[in-house]
Amino acid sequence: MSQDPKAAPVTKRDGAWMRFLPLAVILTGLAIGYAMGWHQYLRLSYLAESREMLLDFVSDNYVLSAVGFALLYALAVAFSFPAASVLTIFGGFLFGWLIAGALVAIAATAGATTLFLAARSAVGSFLRERVGRRTTKLADGFEEDAFSYLLVLRLAPIFPFFVVNIAPALFNVPLRTYVAATFLGILPGTFAYAYLGQGVDSVLVSARQAGTEISVSDLVTPEITIAFLALATVAAIPTAVKRLRR
Template sequence: MAQTTMLRRYLPATIVIAGLAGGYLLGLHHYLTLEFLADSRERLTGLRDANPILAPLVFAAIYALAVAFAFPAASILTIFGGFLFGWLLSSVLVAFAATTGASALFLAARSAFGDTLKARVGPRAAKLAKGFEDNAFLYLLALRLAPIFPFVVVNIAPALFDVRLRTYVAATFLGILPGVVAYTYLGEGIESVILAAHEAGREASFGDLLTPKICIAFAGLALVAIIPAIVRTLRNRRG
């Protein structure tokens, strides 16, 4: 009985760790670069055009698995999505896929390490714990909005502080939306840069990236960065 309980507790986390290690051993990280995107543009768009329904679903599944296995690929995959499907469709795909993958990782971390890690971090995480205890939804929402901590860290941290799954899902989905839209818009802008350079018979240079669309995308990211400060100010005023 005890062995069965231990297996159920640690199996999800073991699968995550094995999947992450397997991804690196297979060299999947080499495909998650802008260089690969530029070199494989025609092949990727060809697959997309040949499979208009399946391609978005496969992309969403790959995205959810990458997040669930804690693979550090959220930003580049979001750009890939904007490149392949445009900012609107890819924003929807990424928002749902990222939330699904993050929730799976959250549940795995809570099952295996929640009580143990919470006991070990002790006073060093007191401030973080207080934030979740005061208002878990708003605190997690602020963490999602602020691109300060790595995505995978924010996926796992709430597992240490008894955050409810529905709270986690809602705050994650809403909190990642601004960044998702900005990065997919950036991806759509990169598509136009690659196409223009390809038509001119040359490789895209850094100067080519300074297009109005990409400048707007970076302005959006800058706005996302200051949203948490605005939220804190409004909350303090109400307090």
């Protein structure tokens, strides 16, 4: 069969452009969101101002509200809006800690996985091709115990959520491992913040009456942070023991 001489061959540059397309879409969506001012709605102060309206809407459209909340959460995570904690508190306030925790765990995992796949398609081979032997050895260690490392990173509130979503794309982490570690690792924090949201009503009322701004840091106690760090330490023990045996 003869080939059409007019057909343009697919070049290596074209393939590289396609690899970066998903990541470009995410960055464009993030820029549009900030330009439109949508991040202004992802504040506890907005929840305080709109609590009655939101509660009435959820009461009249419970299933639609739950599905819409999960979709919004997944999109916020996929586009790297720094609002995971606030949205989880929103969910706990609107749906109760149990339902909100389940919705957030599924939606956050879906959004994080979308971002991971987009980043991996763009920079997945970067580490192996461009960095030195020492960093490649570090990558080998991370990949060998990817589940344990990811679980610790998810449990410990040290790095921003979107950083942990993207960083494993630099390593050869299997998708199944990423999804499992993400889902299990975010469960404690998810239900803790959802529980905070369930009991935040009195704080919202007081803040609205006083006209003061509230933030997540006003709700999170040192005990909760210590509990997260303790969970991360426990999760790191098996990997540490394995390294010491070697």
